[in-house]
Amino acid sequence: MKIFGLFALPLGTLATTWAAAQEQSEIVITARPLPGALDPQRLPASTQSLDAEALKRGGTTNLLRAADTDLAGITLDEAQANPYQPTLLYRGYEASALGGDAQGLAIYLDGARFNQPFGDATNWDLIASPAVEQLTLEGSNPVFGLNALGGALAIDLKTGRSMQGVGVEAAGWAFGRRELSFEAGLHRHGISAYLTGSTQRDEGWRDSSSSKVSQLYAQFGADGAWGHADLRFMGAESNLYGNGTAPVELLAVRRESVFTYPDQARNRYGRALLSADVLVHQHFRLRPSAYVQLFHQPATNGDLSDAETCAGDTAILCLDGDDAAPVTGTTDQFFSAFNGPEGYAQLNNTCTRTLGYGAAVELESDGALVGRPNRFSIGFSYDGSRTQFDASSFLGVLGPDRSVQNLQGIIDMVDGPIRPVDILSHRDDIGIYLTNIWTPIRASMSLWPPATIMLA
Numbered sequence: 001m002k003i004f005g006l007f008a009l010p011l012g013t014l015a016t017t018w019a020a021a022q023e024q025s026e027i028v029i030t031a032r033p034l035p036g037a038l039d040p041q042r043l044p045a046s047t048q049s050l051d052a053e054a055l056k057r058g059g060t061t062n063l064l065r066a067a068d069t070d071l072a073g074i075t076l077d078e079a080q081a082n083p084y085q086p087t088l089l090y091r092g093y094e095a096s097a098l099g100g101d102a103q104g105l106a107i108y109l110d111g112a113r114f115n116q117p118f119g120d121a122t123n124w125d126l127i128a129s130p131a132v133e134q135l136t137l138e139g140s141n142p143v144f145g146l147n148a149l150g151g152a153l154a155i156d157l158k159t160g161r162s163m164q165g166v167g168v169e170a171a172g173w174a175f176g177r178r179e180l181s182f183e184a185g186l187h188r189h190g191i192s193a194y195l196t197g198s199t200q201r202d203e204g205w206r207d208s209s210s211s212k213v214s215q216l217y218a219q220f221g222a223d224g225a226w227g228h229a230d231l232r233f234m235g236a237e238s239n240l241y242g243n244g245t246a247p248v249e250l251l252a253v254r255r256e257s258v259f260t261y262p263d264q265a266r267n268r269y270g271r272a273l274l275s276a277d278v279l280v281h282q283h284f285r286l287r288p289s290a291y292v293q294l295f296h297q298p299a300t301n302g303d304l305s306d307a308e309t310c311a312g313d314t315a316i317l318c319l320d321g322d323d324a325a326p327v328t329g330t331t332d333q334f335f336s337a338f339n340g341p342e343g344y345a346q347l348n349n350t351c352t353r354t355l356g357y358g359a360a361v362e363l364e365s366d367g368a369l370v371g372r373p374n375r376f377s378i379g380f381s382y383d384g385s386r387t388q389f390d391a392s393s394f395l396g397v398l399g400p401d402r403s404v405q406n407l408q409g410i411i412d413m414v415d416g417p418i419r420p421v422d423i424l425s426h427r428d429d430i431g432i433y434l435t436n437i438w439t440p441i442r443a444s445m446s447l448w449p450p451a452t453i454m455l456a
Helices: 061-070 248-252
Strands: 004-006 047-051 074-077 087-090 093-095 105-109 132-138 152-155 165-172 178-188 191-202 212-224 227-241 264-280 284-302 306-311 315-318 345-363 374-398 405-408 421-438 453-455
Touching: 047 061, 061 074, 061 132, 087 152, 093 105, 093 178, 345 405
Parallel strands: 004 421, 105 152
Antiparallel strands: 047 132, 074 087, 087 093, 132 152, 165 178, 178 191, 191 212, 212 227, 227 264, 264 284, 284 345, 306 315, 345 374, 374 405, 374 421, 421 453
């Protein structure tokens, strides 16, 4: 069990921010990764925010496109060559769907952690962009927990309180790309409800590069003088091909060619979240939440193999031809050399099954301290998961169409680098955070911001 205390800065740290007088447009920010934990307008750190209207600029609603074009410091890297699997980079830190990448951004969805527990990856295809009400990007702050070294991105989804009526979006482009989405919301007599669904299809401009994504999100809420409570469900299913980059020599012969295939990932995801915002006193609010999620991802990747005929015995295969590294199967038998027009290849299969769950509670006070504005928050969070991960590599040959063919069996080199993998991972993360933001004085010039003391 990992336990991390998020007393992010030594108590007593003074952060006083003075800015040169200049014209600034007013930005109202309501989205926060952990509701109420921070007041972005008084935080000495970079904070940016986009609302639902900003996500529609430039075409249909698209979360990643808006982040790329409208948030300073954000870029998208599409090394997978799939529009639904980009790596989001913020000042060099990344949130990626690729397992094994160094994840440096914490992603929150409706206040609950969205980085997958196994590898902390972020699968952007699971989020329905039409359901996004607001996203907020903040610079590095340890209060946001694991992977927040580079920053945190908070995504708030719509509710029946923020959207009433019915909306439909449809679009089509070249290469068989098309999208269709709908949303509907209502708010009556203290009851709110919201539903959105989205389906997207992209045939791709390269060989074997089609993708299909379907998403669904629903919210049910109750309001009163005491506050509000929400129950949210989301589900997604996708079938993605990301064939990666190809040598320029191959593209010069035929632009649509791929280096090797298949490179396929199939994602299945479901999550339920229960949260509330309760007024317990004139200046105190309690915000509890709990969630459970399921994630299933089988993936298949075709690659070239380092197997070749052994230097000392051309009848069998060794890695890089090294006699000290014979390629063996699950019964310790040697793989015999067999013909392949383009060389030997491997079909690498992985399967990830994750059950994630968690809960958080936060108490916030906005009462004055010594007659000056003050915001105090204390919270506790728990995130747990159980993951089953399997991986295996089949030996074959690379066919004329660049696919892996003529599979001979699973590679299992007892003393070598290629073996089947079967992992059962248990993970438990506990977070405790405390913040206090106090404004002791205000500058005499109205154009200057107040001095702020932040203890975290």
